[in-house]
Amino acid sequence: MSKVKKTIKVIKINADLCNGCRACEVICSAFHASPKYSVNNPARARIRVVFDPVKNIYVPVYAGGYMAAECMGRDKYLIDGKEYEECAFCRSACPSRDAFKEPDSGLPLKCDMCEDDPPQEEPLCVQWCLADALTYEEREEEVDEELELDDMETGLRALADKYGFQNIVDAVARMSQKDEI
Amino acid sequence: MRYAETGYNLEIDLSTGNIEKVETDPKLTELHLGGLGTNAKIMWDRVPPEIEPFSPDNLLIFSSGLLGGTPAPAANRTIVTTISPQTRLVAFSMMGGFFAPELKFAGYDKVIIRGKSPGLVYLWIKDDEVEIRDASHLQGKGSLETSELIKQELNEPKAQVASIGLAGENRVYFSSIEHSRSSASRGGLGAVMGDKKLKAIAVRGTKDINIARPEEFIKLCNEVLQYIQWRADNPIKHVPPILAGLGSPQEMAIHDEEWHTTAFSWGNARYRRKDFWTEEVEKEWTKVQEGAVERLISCYNCPMKCGAVISYPSQELSKYMMKCYSKLTYVMGAMADDLEFGFRIAGLAQAYGVDGFSAPQVMAFAVELYENGILTDEDMPDFPADNEGRFFYLLEKIVRREGIGDVLANGVYWAARQIGKGAEEYDHNTIKKHEQIPIKLGMLNPIFFLLLATGEKINITQIEGQLPQAPFPNPEDRKEFVKDWIQAPSDRIKEFFLKWEPRGEYSFPFYPDFQTACELVEWQETMHYIDDALGLCAGLSSFPIKPPYHINNLPQIISAATGLDIDRDELWNKIIKRNRNLIRAANVRRGLRRKDDKPPQDHWRKRFPEHEAKLLDEYYKFKGWNKEGIPTKETLEGLGIGYVGEDLEKRGIYNEQSEEND
Numbered sequence: 001m002s003k004v005k006k007t008i009k010v011i012k013i014n015a016d017l018c019n020g021c022r023a024c025e026v027i028c029s030a031f032h033a034s035p036k037y038s039v040n041n042p043a044r045a046r047i048r049v050v051f052d053p054v055k056n057i058y059v060p061v062y063a064g065g066y067m068a069a070e071c072m073g074r075d076k077y078l079i080d081g082k083e084y085e086e087c088a089f090c091r092s093a094c095p096s097r098d099a100f101k102e103p104d105s106g107l108p109l110k111c112d113m114c115e116d117d118p119p120q121e122e123p124l125c126v127q128w129c130l131a132d133a134l135t136y137e138e139r140e141e142e143v144d145e146e147l148e149l150d151d152m153e154t155g156l157r158a159l160a161d162k163y164g165f166q167n168i169v170d171a172v173a174r175m176s177q178k179d180e181i
Numbered sequence: 182m183r184y185a186e187t188g189y190n191l192e193i194d195l196s197t198g199n200i201e202k203v204e205t206d207p208k209l210t211e212l213h214l215g216g217l218g219t220n221a222k223i224m225w226d227r228v229p230p231e232i233e234p235f236s237p238d239n240l241l242i243f244s245s246g247l248l249g250g251t252p253a254p255a256a257n258r259t260i261v262t263t264i265s266p267q268t269r270l271v272a273f274s275m276m277g278g279f280f281a282p283e284l285k286f287a288g289y290d291k292v293i294i295r296g297k298s299p300g301l302v303y304l305w306i307k308d309d310e311v312e313i314r315d316a317s318h319l320q321g322k323g324s325l326e327t328s329e330l331i332k333q334e335l336n337e338p339k340a341q342v343a344s345i346g347l348a349g350e351n352r353v354y355f356s357s358i359e360h361s362r363s364s365a366s367r368g369g370l371g372a373v374m375g376d377k378k379l380k381a382i383a384v385r386g387t388k389d390i391n392i393a394r395p396e397e398f399i400k401l402c403n404e405v406l407q408y409i410q411w412r413a414d415n416p417i418k419h420v421p422p423i424l425a426g427l428g429s430p431q432e433m434a435i436h437d438e439e440w441h442t443t444a445f446s447w448g449n450a451r452y453r454r455k456d457f458w459t460e461e462v463e464k465e466w467t468k469v470q471e472g473a474v475e476r477l478i479s480c481y482n483c484p485m486k487c488g489a490v491i492s493y494p495s496q497e498l499s500k501y502m503m504k505c506y507s508k509l510t511y512v513m514g515a516m517a518d519d520l521e522f523g524f525r526i527a528g529l530a531q532a533y534g535v536d537g538f539s540a541p542q543v544m545a546f547a548v549e550l551y552e553n554g555i556l557t558d559e560d561m562p563d564f565p566a567d568n569e570g571r572f573f574y575l576l577e578k579i580v581r582r583e584g585i586g587d588v589l590a591n592g593v594y595w596a597a598r599q600i601g602k603g604a605e606e607y608d609h610n611t612i613k614k615h616e617q618i619p620i621k622l623g624m625l626n627p628i629f630f631l632l633l634a635t636g637e638k639i640n641i642t643q644i645e646g647q648l649p650q651a652p653f654p655n656p657e658d659r660k661e662f663v664k665d666w667i668q669a670p671s672d673r674i675k676e677f678f679l680k681w682e683p684r685g686e687y688s689f690p691f692y693p694d695f696q697t698a699c700e701l702v703e704w705q706e707t708m709h710y711i712d713d714a715l716g717l718c719a720g721l722s723s724f725p726i727k728p729p730y731h732i733n734n735l736p737q738i739i740s741a742a743t744g745l746d747i748d749r750d751e752l753w754n755k756i757i758k759r760n761r762n763l764i765r766a767a768n769v770r771r772g773l774r775r776k777d778d779k780p781p782q783d784h785w786r787k788r789f790p791e792h793e794a795k796l797l798d799e800y801y802k803f804k805g806w807n808k809e810g811i812p813t814k815e816t817l818e819g820l821g822i823g824y825v826g827e828d829l830e831k832r833g834i835y836n837e838q839s840e841e842n843d
Contacts, residue, residue: 030252
């Protein structure tokens with residue numbers, strides 16, 4: 001496999017500065033709506049703020065990869081005497097919870113760093129975080145070239161995991177006969 | 182498709198258990214926007230004056246605003262409306278936090294509660310599924326504890342909960358509805374909730390809110406955020422630090438309490454302590470506050486950090502949340518001198534769910550009656566000798582309605598009349614039967630006179646705003662202030678400010694002229710009514726000086742969000758006037774008259790009865806009201822709500838003989 005230059009985009013999360021306003025969820029869901037900004041719904045956001053004021057817990061977490069199966073066990077973190085809920089820091093859309101899934105289709109969501117044309121200076125959540133809990137950094141790295149699944153393929157893969165590959169193929173065939181697509 | 186709003190209300194009848202999802206008429210949005218505007222319309226239509234506050238037919242409305250839950254920063258207020266048991270008028274207190282946006286995401290603009298449940302219940306709304314659930318196990322639980330327990334039993338950590346504490350359950354006339362770090366606390370709304378036996382409402386929503394003109398709208402939202410950032414670096418000069426920035430006064434971040442402690446009154450709104458704030462006090466209070474505040478926190482989609490997580494080991498839960506001035510109201514009411522006491526008692530009071538303005542005033546009033554022999558040891562057995570102990574004692578009695586607490590739980594006005602023996606003399610800081618912020622000043626301020634006298638929110642911080650509270654002595658500073666005053670409604674207002682002096686010809690009470698005073702007052706009031714219809718926080722709009730939302734950009738913001746084309750004239754002179762007059766008329770129907778339009782009796786030392794009467798006359802005329810402060814038939818017809826005037830006429834209200842003018 002050949003090496004390629006890749007820009008690594010990093011959102012630095014300073015949980016101590018998070019004020020729990022969830023503006024990141026708001027603007028994320030608005031930006032990813034179609035047409036852009038036409039709809040707003042934090043349940044569709046690719047970032048969520050895990051927060052529990054009574055325990056003084058505030059953690060912004062981004063949607064990462066999709067997982068077909070849930071983990072064998074669950075974890076809890078104890079940091080500075082505070083117990084963080086199961087899977088609090090996990091970025092995956094997985095069968096064990098409803099985080100990072102489209103509320104109506106159940107399809108997984110993933111942070112794309114607000115890819116846009118022309119490109120945004122920073123992901124929108126960073127732009128809207130006036131508390132500076134979220135800041136943005138870029139760096140160059142040499143990595144192995146690799147094919148990335150696009151959104152549709154990720155979605156199809158999730159559906160195939162859920163319903164079986166053959167059922168998906170059958171359904172697509174039926175739908176195309178009925179001229180639904 | 183409906184934009185910004187969901188187009189649905191949830192109608193709940195607690196007597197029958199009936200739950201209905203009702204589509205609303207889009208025409209009403211054009212006429213009243215949403216929030217307080219449409220609440221006022223519902224109250225007018227469905228709650229005639231014969232209905233008592235504790236009647237099953239009284240409504241309790243939890244409403245989002247028209248912009249609530251959209252990306253517009255700080256559009257998060259929940260506007261709660263009902264008939265107040267204390268004032269017997271329409272009460273419309275509000276709270277920040279996360280409740281209103283969540284309600285919108287569940288698919289509803291409002292929850293309208295009627296009837297009375299036989300047993301204690303709570304309401305659980307999850308998108309289309311709505312359920313009335315038993316709450317008998319939550320009886321007597323603190324407000325925050327209730328919300329934690331409900332989230333746990335539903336296994337819904339993202340649910341938002343509004344709840345009452347023991348005070349609401351016991352129908353204390355100044356009990357609050359608590360949610361997160363916020364509370365809808367003015368007017369005793371919690372008592373109506375308790376009377377309906379509704380312990381809490383929990384909501385979780387996962388639906389969309391649509392925006393009509395997305396590109397334009399988001400651009401305007403970005404401008405708001407940029408202005409907030411600019412203002413953070415450019416505080417207003419020549420005003421106290423607490424008023425220099427945006428948001429609700431930044432009480433949790435700022436330690437300098439010179440302004441509150443020396444300008445406001447202590448005890449039963451009696452004593453100014455101009456030399457209270459010393460270096461020693463500042464050092465001690467800073468230490469206490471830094472020890473108590475764990476984190477500064479915000480409401481939904483707002484960058485301001487007006488609230489804080491407070492950690493105090495003596496609380497029901499180890500932590501609670503606080504904002505603004507409630508850390509001081511108990512301290513100053515009790516003459517306690519000790520900020521630590523403030524944090525301790527405020528946490529407990531919040532758990533019980535009482536209003537942080539009224540409760541300390543009522544308790545200070547009781548202490549004064551005791552010290553003057555009107556209340557005795559017979560009324561207050563085992564009454565402690567120390568100020569702090571007395572306040573804890575009274576709080577426990579009031580929220581349980583135990584002994585004298587049962588009388589005090591009705592607030593200063595009613596308690597004074599129940600106690601008699603001259604107690605009425607000590608009721609000197611209420612307006613329309615409602616306790617006020619304890620401010621006692623020297624010279625009559627004609628602008629605040631009108632705001633205090635005629636404002637039906639009956640709470641000065643929710644009536645005034647945007648105008649510096651005092652003139653800048655140096656003319657050059659005024660010029661500089663006016664240069665980038667994009668929020669000003671007109672050049673006339675700028676001219677007023679440029680000429681305004683602390684002393685001489687251009688000073689209070691005879692400056693400004695009547696017309697300008699009326700314009701200033703209406704502008705400030707209008708801004709609050711806009712916020713309350715949109716669900717915007719006053720902290721980024723109607724309250725602070727030079728806020729990011731103002732009369733000159735809001736019409737565009739509303740239009741882009743909703744697709745309605747509303748210009749400034751339509752917004753101010755039609756919609757907001759309509760809403761304002763609807764509230765006024767609903768209260769007139771409940772007996773509100775000119776005699777009730779008064780500031781607290783000794784708010785200023787120097788009063789000018791003739792000038793004040795003339796101010797009121799001119800303001801009524803300016804508003805299109807008659808000499809009794811009643812909107813005329815013509816005014817109401819001109820606003821397209823002629824049916825309101827017909828109702829007032831049918832009730833014979835226009836034919837009454839005025840007591841004062843005869």
